[in-house]
Amino acid sequence: MTQGLTYRDAGVDIDAGEAVVDRIKPLVARTFRKEVLSGLGGFGALFELAGRYRDPVLVSGTDGVGTKLKLAQQLNRHDSIGIDLVAMCVNDVLVQGAEPLFFLDYFATGKLQVDTAVSVIAGIAKGCELSGCALIGGETAEMPDMYPPGEYDLAGFCVGAVEKANLLTGDRVQAGDVILGIESSGPHSNGYSLIRRIIKHVDADLAMPFGSGSLADALMQPTTIYVKPILALMQERPAHALAHITGGGLKENIIRVVPDGLGLDIDAASLKLPPVFQWLQEAGAVADAEMWRTFNCGIGFTLLLDANDVTSTQAWLQARGLASRVIGEVVARDGTDDERVRID
Structure with a gap:
């Protein structure tokens, strides 16, 4: 051997990594x-809470986008998958009434393709703008032999905050509360x-x-980010609880914010499947019960609130571009989570 090996010989291109950082800095x-006191470039990013909250509780969340990544890579569509990543995290911390403050991402691949x-x-930066949180840091990892050519993986991490007095824990939920479902943009990032x-x-x-575009367009619609309108709503007419409809669908998510001794009656007739879900059900001969426990079925976020507050x-929500409809109510019911939720 006349010349020593380099990191690039081993499959890691430091120059490519630096090129990515240079191009994303303005984004x-x-x-x-x-x-934000410091962002990209340091060993840790700094974010100041002083003066903003009296008695803050920090709420954290982490998630990915599942095998929607495989579809994005198959279609060579990479511009909106980052929005999905942010949405899955910020919509989760929103459930407890928290405002997302900052976000970090992890991008891993076998060979770094800069573009x-x-x-x-x-896309991640766009999602952060839509939710009002700062993209404060992240990690781009090039790991030869870990991923097939052209493939990458994503993970996201979000920290939010809420005044302790306004923290949503589900303890305000009571029998007779109405479940108000807010429409999704499509399958979001679950069931792929x-x-x-x-x-x-x-x-x-x-x-x-398919519709106004293609089937690919319908399946790749980015996850709706509900943060800004829901936070504004909670300032004016607080709900008793919120739920983000993700993995587990309508069957398994709403019950997570409902105390023991209470259950849910969901009206199957109210779950009018948008076209993309109709296609999925028909093409796959998927049973109703399987649809309800896998997909959001057109409802991406729910509010549990007093029946007197539903109309207003x-x-x-409608005035801010969010369509909604009543999909059920909270009832007195014991048992396992599965027994507590009835869809008929």
């Missing part, structure tokens, strides 16, 4: 809030292993016309 800077990485991280199985099962043409809350 990240647009997400910064006044509380792809920048496109993904640009089944979606991909259905696509393969029927050999679906993802480019086929719906009007408030």
